Amino acid sequence: MTRLSASFNLGRIGFYTFLILVTALSVFPFYWMYIIGSNVTAAINQFPPAMIPGGRFIENLIKVYENVNFNRALINSFVVSATLTVSVLFFCSLAGFAFAKLNFRGRNVLFAFLVGSMMVPTQLGLIPSYMIISKLGWLDDLRAVIIPGIANAFGIFWMRQYISSSVPNELLEAGRIDGCSTFRLFWNIVVPAIRPGYATLGIITFMGSWNDFLWPLVVLKDRSVHTVQIALKNLNGAYYQDFSMILAGTVLATLPILVIFLLFSKQFISGLTEGAVK
Amino acid sequence: MLAKPLNRALNQRIRDHLNAYLFISPFFILFAVFGVFPMIFTAWVSLHKWNIVGAKTFIGLQNYKFIMEDPYFWKSLYNTFSIWFLSTLPQLFFALILAFLLNQSMLKGREFFRISVFLPNITSVVAVAIIFGALFGQHYGLINYALSLLGMDPIDFRSSVLGTHLAISSMVMWRWTGYNAIIYLAGLQSIPNDLYEAATIDGATKRQQFFFITIPLLRPMIIFTIILSTIGGMQIFAEPLMFSGPGGGSQGQGLTITLLLYEEAFARQAFGYASAIAWMLFFIIVAFSLVNMFFAKKLQSAD
Numbered sequence: 001m002t003r004l005s006a007s008f009n010l011g012r013i014g015f016y017t018f019l020i021l022v023t024a025l026s027v028f029p030f031y032w033m034y035i036i037g038s039n040v041t042a043a044i045n046q047f048p049p050a051m052i053p054g055g056r057f058i059e060n061l062i063k064v065y066e067n068v069n070f071n072r073a074l075i076n077s078f079v080v081s082a083t084l085t086v087s088v089l090f091f092c093s094l095a096g097f098a099f100a101k102l103n104f105r106g107r108n109v110l111f112a113f114l115v116g117s118m119m120v121p122t123q124l125g126l127i128p129s130y131m132i133i134s135k136l137g138w139l140d141d142l143r144a145v146i147i148p149g150i151a152n153a154f155g156i157f158w159m160r161q162y163i164s165s166s167v168p169n170e171l172l173e174a175g176r177i178d179g180c181s182t183f184r185l186f187w188n189i190v191v192p193a194i195r196p197g198y199a200t201l202g203i204i205t206f207m208g209s210w211n212d213f214l215w216p217l218v219v220l221k222d223r224s225v226h227t228v229q230i231a232l233k234n235l236n237g238a239y240y241q242d243f244s245m246i247l248a249g250t251v252l253a254t255l256p257i258l259v260i261f262l263l264f265s266k267q268f269i270s271g272l273t274e275g276a277v278k
Numbered sequence: 279m280l281a282k283p284l285n286r287a288l289n290q291r292i293r294d295h296l297n298a299y300l301f302i303s304p305f306f307i308l309f310a311v312f313g314v315f316p317m318i319f320t321a322w323v324s325l326h327k328w329n330i331v332g333a334k335t336f337i338g339l340q341n342y343k344f345i346m347e348d349p350y351f352w353k354s355l356y357n358t359f360s361i362w363f364l365s366t367l368p369q370l371f372f373a374l375i376l377a378f379l380l381n382q383s384m385l386k387g388r389e390f391f392r393i394s395v396f397l398p399n400i401t402s403v404v405a406v407a408i409i410f411g412a413l414f415g416q417h418y419g420l421i422n423y424a425l426s427l428l429g430m431d432p433i434d435f436r437s438s439v440l441g442t443h444l445a446i447s448s449m450v451m452w453r454w455t456g457y458n459a460i461i462y463l464a465g466l467q468s469i470p471n472d473l474y475e476a477a478t479i480d481g482a483t484k485r486q487q488f489f490f491i492t493i494p495l496l497r498p499m500i501i502f503t504i505i506l507s508t509i510g511g512m513q514i515f516a517e518p519l520m521f522s523g524p525g526g527g528s529q530g531q532g533l534t535i536t537l538l539l540y541e542e543a544f545a546r547q548a549f550g551y552a553s554a555i556a557w558m559l560f561f562i563i564v565a566f567s568l569v570n571m572f573f574a575k576k577l578q579s580a581d
Contacts, residue, residue: 011484012384019379023394026456029409030397032420036412045418095302104298110306117309119567121513123536124560125316127323127549132311148312151305182297211402213516214536218544229404236408236520243412250405261400265393273464 030254037248044243060248064235067245069223070252073231076142078256080227081209083146088205089198091151096159097186101172111160118153126218133219144219145227149209155201162197163190200271203264210257228253324553334550341554351555353530354538355562357443357518361534362511365447369455370503374496376455377462378488392463395456406449407520414445414521436522442531446517454510458503465499466492501574508570512563515540535559 036044039054064070098104099111129148138144167190175185213229220226226234235249261268324341328334345351380391398406413420414435422432435441469491477487493500515536522532525541539559543552 015379015382019385019391022376023391025452026394026398029406029413029452030401032413033405033409044412049418049420049423091304095305098298098301102294102298102301104295107298110302114305117313119509119564120313120317121509121560121563123513123539124320124556125313126539126556127543127553128316128319129312130543131319132316148308151308153305153309156302156305182294186301207400211404213402213404214540218540229402232402232404232408233520236404236411237523246408247412250408254401254405257400257402261397262393265396266389269389269392269396269460272460273467 030258033247033251033254036243037251039244041242041244056244057248057251060244061252063242063245064249064252068226068231068235068249070228070231070249072224073226073228074252074256076225077210077228080142080145081206084149084209085202085205087146087150088152088155089202092155092201093159093163093191093194093198094186095151095156096161096163097190099156099160100163101167101169101190102182114153115157118157122215126214129215130218139219140222140225142220142225145209145212145216148215155205158201159194159197162194166197167193196267196271199264199267203261203268206260207257320553320556323550324557326550328550328553329547337550341551342558344551345554345558350530350533350538351535351558354526354533354535357439357526357530357532358512358514358534360443361446361450361514361518362508364443365450365454366504366507366511369451370458370500370507372451373455373458373503374462374493374500375488376459377466378492380459380463381466392460396460397456398453399457401453403449403453403516404520406453407517410445410449410452411521414441414448436527437531439529439531442518442522442527446514446521446532449517449521450511450514454507458507461503462496462499465496469495497574501571504570504574505567508567509563512559512566535562 034057035050035053037060038057039050040056043050043054099107133139133144138147171189171193172185175189180188211229212227213233216227216230217233220230232249232253236246323334325336325338326334327337327340376395379385380388380395385391401409414422416422416432416434416436419435421435425432433441435445473491473495474487477491482490513536514534518526518532518534518537519540524545526533526537535555536559539552539555542548542555
């Protein structure tokens with residue numbers, strides 16, 4: 001009996017040690033980013049390197065602002081990510097509702113097509129898309145990164161799954177009998193019922209667009225329209241040696257998304273795990 | 279007398295159809311403009327010698343022949359697969375174990391652990407590449423400091439092929455292991471608990487439960503993550519660009535297929551050649567996904 005509980009305890013210690021180790025590995029780079037960003041580069045370049053945050057974060061940030069217009073980049077990223085998130089939520093839930101609850105000819109074929117379209121890599125259309133954007137006169141214009149993304153296959157797929165399982169048909173039929181138009185059914189019944197789904201898809205969309213890199217790199221050349229990621233890349237490319245400044249900028253670029261994630265993390269993780277099994 | 283309700287029902291059907299098509303149209307219009315048309319147009323461009331001024335000459339399949347003879351293409355192919363292999367296999371294995379542990383009923387602080395392992399995924403690839411670039415620095419990087427504590431000489435990760443691949447793979451691993459663990463966790467939660475209870479009563483150890491219950495029942499999720507990481511891994515771009523710089527470094531040690539495509543198109547303005555690379559990339563993704571699916575299915579029928 002005692003041997004059994006001893007081995008059980010040992011297993012439990014190993015179990016938590018492993019999890020804490022993984023957690024430390026996950027969190028450490030964030031911590032280290034701040035250590036470098038708040039020290040002088042020389043403090044990092046010594047052996048052993050600095051392991052606690054210094055007091056130079058603001059000075060490093062000022063240097064960041066001397067090199068790139070970070071506020072402009074932050075505003076651009078916010079405008080792009082917020083607009084995209086709102087429109088993706090609206091258009092994807094609308095289309096998801098149609099696929100989940102409306103009967104129309106070609107529904108299954110169109111849905112299969114939509115799912116298949118997720119397999120196509122963005123690179124395949126990169127060059128013609130660039131040409132289209134340039135013909136439209138949208139190079140160096142935020143519309144170039146917003147318009148192509150206002151509805152996407154993943155969002156529609158996700159919303160369809162969510163709506164089929166969380167909006168009862170009886171509710172929609174009752175609305176029909178009351179004389180609701182199809183759009184009213186969507187707006188008054190479906191939208192209020194899928195708020196948790198909106199939270200999860202909203203965070204996925206916001207993060208994806210905040211962190212997007214290849215497409216903005218191709219179509220947003222001018223400094224005035226750079227997003228945070230492009231500004232960060234330029235910061236890294238131009239001043240390779242000043243790690244402290246670069247990482248102070250990285251902290252600033254990561255902070256908004258970190259705050260948003262931590263605020264919604266609980267709903268987000270449970271939404272993600274539920275959404276995946278539905 | 280019956281005509282009126284029938285008429286109304288018919289009208290309703292038509293209206294339903296119209297509404298449905300209207301509701302789904304934004305995606306299909308966008309996909310037609312920025313998905314289907316570019317795909318076909320890329321194929322057409324790939325048959326031309328085409329530069330920025332728009333001067334184009336039809337050269338048939340020459341671009342594809344050039345690709346076959348291009349040492350940079352083969353190098354990028356090798357690098358892409360090497361990075362994929364080094365990052366994906368350990369990542370998925372690790373994620374499985376992590377999900378299994380996170381699903382244990384005795385776990386305290388479950389929410390905290392879930393959020394922290396997912397945290398790396400919210401960081402942008404650019405930020406990850408900068409942080410890991412500093413970690414893997416030759417003279418003062420933390421990794422080399424750790425190696426020096428073990429009495430080893432510092433490694434110049436950037437200049438060696440394996441070093442570059444290891445550094446880039448570790449970025450991918452760090453960013454995606456927790457994400458995959460959460461996806462697996464979702465699958466685990468749908469496995470009924472009595473299966474484990476019955477196995478425990480029959481004397482199965484935790485390890486046996488993991489290999490004979492968890493893995494077989496998680497196979498759909500495993501296939502999903504393998505496909506996802508295949509598609510993502512074949513398109514890897516930001517990490518090598520940030521870590522090795524333009525061209526993937528002095529000897530192209532970080533040159534991946536998408537990086538090559540990007541440089542041909544937007545640095546050398548060789549749109550025709552770059553378009554051919556884009557189609558090659560698509561074929562590689564489809565073929566490799568099918569191969570992976572085949573192996574994943576085969577594993578399934580093994581027991």
